[in-house]
Amino acid sequence: MANRTGQGPARAPRRADGLSRELIIRTAIDMLDSGGEKALTLRALTVRLRTGYGAIYHHVADKDDLLAAAADQVITGVTASTADGSSDPRTALRALALSLFDAIDAHPWVGADFSRQPWRPALLDFYESVGRLVGDLGVQHEARFDAAGALVNYVLGVAAQNAANARLLAGGAADRETFLENAAQQWAQIDPGRYPFVHAAATHLSEHDDREQFLVGVDIFLAGVATLR
Amino acid sequence: MANRTGQGPARAPRRADGLSRELIIRTAIDMLDSGGEKALTLRALTVRLRTGYGAIYHHVADKDDLLAAAADQVITGVTASTADGSSDPRTALRALALSLFDAIDAHPWVGADFSRQPWRPALLDFYESVGRLVGDLGVQHEARFDAAGALVNYVLGVAAQNAANARLLAGGAADRETFLENAAQQWAQIDPGRYPFVHAAATHLSEHDDREQFLVGVDIFLAGVATLR
DNA sequence: ACACGTGTTGGATCGTCGCTCCATTCGTGG
DNA sequence: CCACGAATGGAGCGACGATCCAACACGTGT
Structure with a gap:
């Protein structure tokens, strides 16, 4: 019995440090600088930040928003x-x-x-x-x-x-x-x-x-x- | 028995008019003009030309090649x-x-x-x-x-x-x-x-x-x- | 103490994309 | 007449952006 309902998947523990729009943008800039435009994918971003899509999309509207914010920064x-x-x-x-x-x-x-x-x-x-x-x-x-x-x-x-x-x-x-x-x-x-x-x-x-x-x-x-x- | 081997899918008849790189590029330009960049997808191109991926990729290296050729044209x-x-x-x-x-x-x-x-x-x-x-x-x-x-x-x-x-x-x-x-x-x-x-x-x-x-x-x-x- | 609500998080899942691969067909020179 | 290469159509693959929802943390009211 992995969990109560028997349906939901096993979940990783919640991250300790807070995830913020600021941190997401900084990480995105870092990935863009090191690997170019095509290196910034949301999948890679979730891996790098050890999180999921929901957390990112909670702080960022979509990928264009993220790119624009990075460029502004x-x-x-x-x-x-x-x-x-x-x-x-x-x-x-x-x-x-x-x-x-x-x-x-x-x-x-x-x-x-x-x-x-x-x-x-x-x-x-x-x-x-x-x-x-x-x-x-x-x-x-x-x-x-x-x-x-x-x-x-x-x-x-x-x-x-x-x-x-x-x-x-x-x-x-x-x-x-x-x-x-x-x-x-x-x-x-x-x-x-x-x-x-x-x-x-x-x-x-x-x-x-x-x-x-x-x-x-x-x-x-x-x-x-x-x-x- | 649809066909001899019993494995291959039913095939549409081969197109009568010849498919050429020229025609593909012209069609691509038309789609770009009418619908913008995001309107040119290879899938839409196959529908518009009533053909498949293989035929297109036989005349064109990849999508960048197609875009470049269209711009050159x-x-x-x-x-x-x-x-x-x-x-x-x-x-x-x-x-x-x-x-x-x-x-x-x-x-x-x-x-x-x-x-x-x-x-x-x-x-x-x-x-x-x-x-x-x-x-x-x-x-x-x-x-x-x-x-x-x-x-x-x-x-x-x-x-x-x-x-x-x-x-x-x-x-x-x-x-x-x-x-x-x-x-x-x-x-x-x-x-x-x-x-x-x-x-x-x-x-x-x-x-x-x-x-x-x-x-x-x-x-x-x-x-x-x-x-x- | 406890239940509730709200903001946050993780990840399964969907639809679409570019592209590869292969069976099939047609044209043509030997 | 047939063998072979050029041309064709389409199933399928992996990756993408995005959606959606269950699970969680935590402050607040009782």
């Missing part, structure tokens, strides 16, 4: 860390964009996540800061919305690219070195007659730094914004 | 349609960017797809054309790669945004009107003290044209690129 604080207000708007904008770039670079799955559900509250802070700083640059009225929107879209575009590259990296190749070599080789095989520019870009691929190129893009944008003033 | 021709070469580089770049924007706007799932597997051959054409035209603008050497990469990333970023918005639109709201109203109301509820810029942006949301704002962003970039010369 990672991005929150990005704007706060660079909002000292002492430097000039141009420097501040560069620092702001770079901090978001670094955050998504450290957690590539966030990029794919924001391209699925944009305008999360955490991005509102970013958008707000960008808009304010663009205004400080002297851009007025509707042009501010266009300029800020363009910059945010550029940053998110680069982030999505990096996230995709990181996914390829995490998949097949062993390390970044061999991956870049393989990519460079593939790109080098591109017909130089039909694709002279892409072929030339391929040769520059090995001595290429994503972070630097991102900053150059920000500078191009800022130079363009200066003409709106 | 949609994008192919975008560059060709604007490559007359008669106009000046600036006009040509605007037209090129706009044609990709329109293509992804008409097929929003392509945006989400490219953010998952970038550097598809179809995008090579786009990247090549952008690089060439940026060169025609007078930008030389490494700056060309940075400028072209930045512009491509901006376009893809906007595309991903639009794709995400289109997904929200296809989901809950009935039409674009009420959706924009709901969004504007939600944004209007944002604390004007904490988020003055976002709050101001919300009021401009109704009289806002994605396509126009996209073009303004392109112009900002082009103005910034002009300073590199």
